[in-house]
Amino acid sequence: MHxxxxxxxxxxxxxxxxxxxxxxxxxxIRPTADPKHGDYQCNCAMPLSKELGRNPREVASELxxxxxxxxxxxxxxxxxPGFINLTIKDDYLSxxxxxxxxxxxxxxxxxxxxxxIVIDFSSPNVAKPMHVGHIRSTVIGDALARCLRFLGHRxxxxxxxxxxxxxxxxxxxxxxxxxxxxxxxxxxVQELSxxxxxxxxxxxxxxxxxxxxxxxxxxxxxxxxxxxxxDALVNAETSKQKSAKKTVSSAERRCSGxxxxxxxxxxxxxxxxxxxVWSERASLHPRIDEAVLEETAKLHQGDPENLSLWERFLPxxxxxxxxxxxxxxxxxDHTLGESFYHSQLSGVVQKLxxxxxxxxxxxxxxxxxxxxxxxxxVQKQDGAFLYATTDLATLQYRLEQFDPAxxxxxxxxxxxxxxxxxxxxxxxxxxxxxxxxxVNFGTVLGEDGKPMKxxxxxxxxxxxxxxxxxxxxxxxxxxxxxxRTFDPPMEHAEQEMIAEAxxxxxxKFADLSHHRTSDYxxxxxxxxxxxxxxxxxxxxxxxxxxxxxENAKKAESDIVKLIAKEGWVxxxxxxxxxxxxxxxxxxxxxxxxxDYAPNQLVDYLLETAKTYSxxxxxxxxxxxxxxxxxxxxxxxxxxxxxxxxxxxxxxxxGVVPRM
RNA sequence: GCAUCCGUAGCUCAACUGGAUAGAGCAUCGGUCUUCGGAACCGAGGGUUGGGGGUUCGAAUCCCUCCGGGUGUACCA
Numbered sequence: 040m041h042x043x044x045x046x047x048x049x050x051x052x053x054x055x056x057x058x059x060x061x062x063x064x065x066x067x068i069r070p071t072a073d074p075k076h077g078d079y080q081c082n083c084a085m086p087l088s089k090e091l092g093r094n095p096r097e098v099a100s101e102l103x104x105x106x107x108x109x110x111x112x113x114x115x116x117x118x119x120p121g122f123i124n125l126t127i128k129d130d131y132l133s134x135x136x137x138x139x140x141x142x143x144x145x146x147x148x149x150x151x152x153x154x155x156i157v158i159d160f161s162s163p164n165v166a167k168p169m170h171v172g173h174i175r176s177t178v179i180g181d182a183l184a185r186c187l188r189f190l191g192h193r194x195x196x197x198x199x200x201x202x203x204x205x206x207x208x209x210x211x212x213x214x215x216x217x218x219x220x221x222x223x224x225x226x227x228v229q230e231l232s233x234x235x236x237x238x239x240x241x242x243x244x245x246x247x248x249x250x251x252x253x254x255x256x257x258x259x260x261x262x263x264x265x266x267x268x269x270d271a272l273v274n275a276e277t278s279k280q281k282s283a284k285k286t287v288s289s290a291e292r293r294c295s296g297x298x299x300x301x302x303x304x305x306x307x308x309x310x311x312x313x314x315x316v317w318s319e320r321a322s323l324h325p326r327i328d329e330a331v332l333e334e335t336a337k338l339h340q341g342d343p344e345n346l347s348l349w350e351r352f353l354p355x356x357x358x359x360x361x362x363x364x365x366x367x368x369x370x371x372d373h374t375l376g377e378s379f380y381h382s383q384l385s386g387v388v389q390k391l392x393x394x395x396x397x398x399x400x401x402x403x404x405x406x407x408x409x410x411x412x413x414x415x416x417v418q419k420q421d422g423a424f425l426y427a428t429t430d431l432a433t434l435q436y437r438l439e440q441f442d443p444a445x446x447x448x449x450x451x452x453x454x455x456x457x458x459x460x461x462x463x464x465x466x467x468x469x470x471x472x473x474x475x476x477x478v479n480f481g482t483v484l485g486e487d488g489k490p491m492k493x494x495x496x497x498x499x500x501x502x503x504x505x506x507x508x509x510x511x512x513x514x515x516x517x518x519x520x521x522x523r524t525f526d527p528p529m530e531h532a533e534q535e536m537i538a539e540a541x542x543x544x545x546x547k548f549a550d551l552s553h554h555r556t557s558d559y560x561x562x563x564x565x566x567x568x569x570x571x572x573x574x575x576x577x578x579x580x581x582x583x584x585x586x587x588x589e590n591a592k593k594a595e596s597d598i599v600k601l602i603a604k605e606g607w608v609x610x611x612x613x614x615x616x617x618x619x620x621x622x623x624x625x626x627x628x629x630x631x632x633x634d635y636a637p638n639q640l641v642d643y644l645l646e647t648a649k650t651y652s653x654x655x656x657x658x659x660x661x662x663x664x665x666x667x668x669x670x671x672x673x674x675x676x677x678x679x680x681x682x683x684x685x686x687x688x689x690x691x692x693g694v695v696p697r698m
Numbered sequence: 699g700c701a702u703c704c705g706u707a708g709c710u711c712a713a714c715u716g717g718a719u720a721g722a723g724c725a726u727c728g729g730u731c732u733u734c735g736g737a738a739c740c741g742a743g744g745g746u747u748g749g750g751g752g753u754u755c756g757a758a759u760c761c762c763u764c765c766g767g768g769u770g771u772a773c774c775a
Contacts, residue, residue, distance in 0.1 A: 043714095069714065072721085082717055085755060095755075119718055120755055164775075201775065377775090403773050412700070412771070419773045426775050455702075456770060481703095482769085515737085524735070553711065556703080558768080560710065569737040571723045572711080579737055587734055630714060642712070645722080652738065661734045676734095698737085 040135055040146040041625045043068045043079065045111065046125065050081055053105040057098075058087060070623075077116070077124035078619060084121035095121030129615065133607035133671075136618045140674055141599045145682050147625040149191035154444035157195045157437050158184050161369070162450070164201030165356035165376075166210050166235055169363055170498035171491050171561070172451070175480045178550045178691065180449035181369045182637040183478070185689045186628055195441050199433060200376030202353060206235065208335030211348050213238040215334075216324065227355035237320070238331065244311040244321055245328045247304035254301045261294035339381070339423070353378075363501055367543065368691055380432040384424040387432045388417050396467055408463045415460040430461050438473065445474040447635065452479040452556065478635045481558035483550075491561055509542030511567045512575075516541060516698060525697070537695050541575055542567060544692040548574030551637040551690055552645075572645055574692055577683055580648040581694045584680035587660055591673060595681075598673050605670035613654040614675060620650045621678050624686065637690060644686045651679045 047065045054061035064083035071080045084099035091098060099117040106115065111131050116124045139146040160180020163173050180196070188194040213234030214223065223230045268287040275283040311317040324330070338345040357374075364370070388404055391397035397406045397417060405414035417428045437446060448458060458477035465475060485491040493499050516537045522529055529537075549566040553559040569575055588594075593601070609615045627643035630636070660676060663669035684694050 067717090069717080072713090072718070076718070080717085085717085089755085122718070162775095204775070401772075405772075414772065416773045421773085423773085425773070429775095452703075453769060454775085457775090521735095521737080557711085558704090562710075565710070565724070568724080573723090575737070576723095579735095583735065583738095590734055626714085634715090638712080639714075642714095642722090649722090655734085656739050659734065697735085 040138070040622050041148065041629060042127070042135075042622060043070075043626060046079060046081070046108070049106055049108045049111075050083070050102075052107065053102050054083070054087075056105065057102070058090060060090075070626075071124065074616075076118065076122070077126040079125045079127075081123040081125065084117075084123060088121065099123050127619065129609050130607075132615065132618050132622070133609070135622055136674070136678065137602060137607065139621060139678055140602060141595060144189075145624055145678070145685055146622065147189070147628060151191050152193060152444065155193035155195050155441050156187055157197060157441055157443045157446040158187075158449065159197050159199050159433075159447065160184075160449035161364075161371075162199040162201065163360060164204060164206050165353070165360055166202075166206040166231065168232055169360060169501040171483050171501060171504055172498060173501055174483060174504075174546065174550055175555075176449045176451070177364075177367065177369055178547045179478070179480055179555055179637060180447075181367075181691045182547075182551055182640075182689065183447065183449065183631075183635055185691060186631055186637070186640065189689055190628055190632060195373065195443070196371045197373040197375055197437070198371040200357075200374055202356070202376035203339075203378040203381060205331065205335050207338060207349055207352070208331040208333075209238045209242070210235055210352055211334045211338065211345055212327070212331045214348060214352075227352070228359045231352060231355055232359070238327065240307075240311070240317070241321055241324055242328045242331060243307045244317075245326075247307040251301065251304050251308065254297065254304055258294065258297040258301055261290065261297045265290040265294050336423070363505075366505060367547075368693070375433070375436075377429050380429050380436065383432040383436070384428045387428055387435070388424070391417060391431075391464075394468075396464065406460075406464055408460055410463075411456075411460060415464060427457065427461065430457075431464065434461070434465060434470070434475075438470065443473060445476060447476050447478045449478045449480070452481055455479060476635065478555070480555040481553075484558050484560045486560060486562065488560065505543060505546065507563055508546050508567055509538050511563060512542035512545065513538035515567065515569060515575075529697075537698050540693045540695050541578060541698065544574040544578060544687070547690060547692055548577075548641065552641040554638050555636055574687070575698075577644050577648045577687060578692075578694055579698060580651050581680055581683040581687070582697050583655060584651070584676050584683070585696045587676050588673075588680065591661060593673055593677075595677050598670070598677050601670045602674050605667040607671050607674070608665075608667050609671070610664070610668050611658050613650075613657045614671060617647075617650050617654045617675050617679065620647045621675070621682050624682055628689075640686060640690060644683060644690075647679065647682060647686070651683075654679075 046068050050068065051061045051065040054064050058064060064087055065081075067083040067086075068079055068081050071077055084095045084102060088095035088098045096117055099121045103115045103117065103123060108115065108125070111128060113126045113128055118124050135146070158180055160183075161173065161177040163169050184194050184196045210231055214231075217237055218230070218234055223234075265287065268283070268290045272283040272287055311321050334345060338349055388397065391406060392404070397404050399405075400407075400414065402420040403416050404418035405416050407414045415427050416425055417431070418424055434446070437443060450458070455477060458475075458479075462475045462477075465471075465473075483491050491499055513534065517534050522534075545566040549561075550559075552572060565571065566573060567575065609618070623643065627640050630639045654675065658672055660669060660672040663672055687694055
């Protein structure tokens with residue numbers, strides 16, 4: 040049920056005789072901000088009056104006369120400068136709400152489409168541990184997939200795994216020099232990530248060692264630049280003071296950036312040189328960084344030994360990430376990683392060349408695009424292909440295979456430029472009929488407002504993050520004071536299950552509750568908190584509905600019959616408010632699709648849970664005054680439970696019958 | 699330097715794309731109730747939406763300009 044669409048249709052009819060831009064004006068229907076203005080409002084009279092050169096209130100009154108809407112609304116009211124306020128009739132509302140009862144889809148209509156929507160999300164590099172940065176793509180992408188699929192679209196999810204890059208050169212090198220076949224075979228997942236960490240640390244050491252002199256010089260340069268800028272400021276004329284000041288502060292910023300870079304490099308160097316084992320390793324592998332690249336190149340060229348190692352290691356790397364996906368309850372239709380496209384890359388470059396889009400520049404093959412300073416490089420000087428090349432091959436494959444209307448890339452905002460270029464090339468390829476969207480998202484920040492890192496400066500592992508959330512949830516759920524009130528008592532297994540649902544749900548919900556494009560601060564304490572805008576609040580509201588239904592000993596099928604017999608009646612404003620909320624699920628889902636913004640559904644669920652709490656406070660079900668009132672309330676409780684459960688499910692979050 | 703995004707209550711965030719008195723949650727203070735489960739509900743204080751100008755019936759939202767931040771900027775993904 041999408042009430043604004045219905046209202047729009049009515050307005051369009053009324054507007055047709057007045058203007059030829061009826062669509063545009065009819066679209067100006069909104070829910071009201073304040074209930075005293077009714078349920079919905081139409082704001083079209085003001086701009087329309089300008090077009091007609093007439094008084095807006097007069098225009099509004101005329102529209103109301105032409106409007107045929109009395110089956111849905113009470114007589115519309117003109118207010119303020121010319122707002123048209125609409126209040127839904129109670130009997131219309133109860134009819135619609137009755138229709139939701141017994142409906143699997145909670146009244147959300149299905150929008151069948153011929154074409155599919157491809158969603159590319161999560162896409163971690165295997166062989167590296169997943170970290171906090173992977174949360175957003177995974178959680179947002181999964182929520183979008185669930186919602187769009189529920190809306191009736193043919194959704195194809197694809198996890199574009201990084202399974203062909205330098206990280207395999209690292210593991211292969213590690214295996215050859217630090218590995219032990221028996222140990223690796225016995226415990227591959229753990230052993231391989233250990234090898235990765237060893238080699239990676241040595242590479243970081245080597246890189247830091249190489250760059251530290253230059254970094255220190257750049258600090259000195261920056262410092263003298265600051266001094267110069269300060270001198271210039273002292274001598275600057277009044278009119279140029281401002282720009283001189285700006286120069287100083289930007290020089291200072293660069294300077295502190297350079298100092299931070301030196302410190303980071305120094306840390307990595309010290310970590311190795313102050314440790315006997317590590318410094319021995321480092322001296323035994325003096326050119327490890329180049330050697331790793333060579334191993335990677337050999338793999339790409341089809342070297343039998345490296346290829347067979349890759350084939351041996353890959354399944355274990357996938358096991359590692361699949362464990363996380365299982366825990367997050369995230370699945371994919373396809374997992375076509377970079378390696379899948381490897382053989383198609385030279386063809387892509389050839390095609391770009393033959394169509395005159397790509398050309399040689401500085402020994403690399405580039406696509407120059409108007410509006411961009413730098414070209415998109417599709418093949419390096421040394422002949423290797425890049426991220427961009429793979430993405431073009433992937434795009435081509437998806438078009439042939441899935442015939443999509445839309446392709447969504449759920450990827451960090453920092454890659455915006457890459458996607459702008461990719462889409463620009465796609466345009467030149469003649470792919471403008473597909474809607475390509477970079478569903479970008481912001482960074483997860485720590486408490487300090489800087490990208491979230493551990494104390495040692497590395498990214499926080501995803502699994503330990505989830506463990507932390509579940510552990511915290513368990514403390515709350517298994518609080519002995521609270522557990523005493525449960526009858527029957529809560530067994531250990533149920534406690535574990537609830538902690539998992541609440542803990543994982545908290546992380547997902549917190550992520551999805553922020554607008555996807557903004558950065559947010561990660562605060563575990565607030566996420567798992569019992570009160571506030573959290574998943575626990577919504578999950579708890581659901582549990583309350585279930586308890587009431589249990590006490591009433593009524594299943595949904597019983598309530599359907601009961602309502603058919605008794606009919607609806609709104610005896611308290613809280614009932615009507617709740618019914619109105621329950622009807623709006625589809626609105627929030629449609630809004631979510633429009634902006635690819637899951638926070639719209641989150642907001643809706645919080646608002647619904649809050650509306651339910653008020654209802655729960657004011658409208659006793661089992662002690663209802665009449666059978667009719669009780670039937671209405673039972674129906675509302677039942678529907679609320681269903682809507683909350685469905686809404687959370689569409690976000691990838693589970694519910695529990697009690698908590 | 700260029701490009702791009704952002705600045706909203708003490709804190710963390712919204713605001714249906716230009717609509718009515720800018721909303722939630724924390725935190726603070728006060729209240730309700732012998733709980734269909736109190737992880738509840740009600741109320742109060744808290745704002746010149748970074749500053750200034752403009753566009754119009756109407757601006758957090760659009761334009762200009764300052765101030766302050768983030769991010770990206772040819773062979774990483």
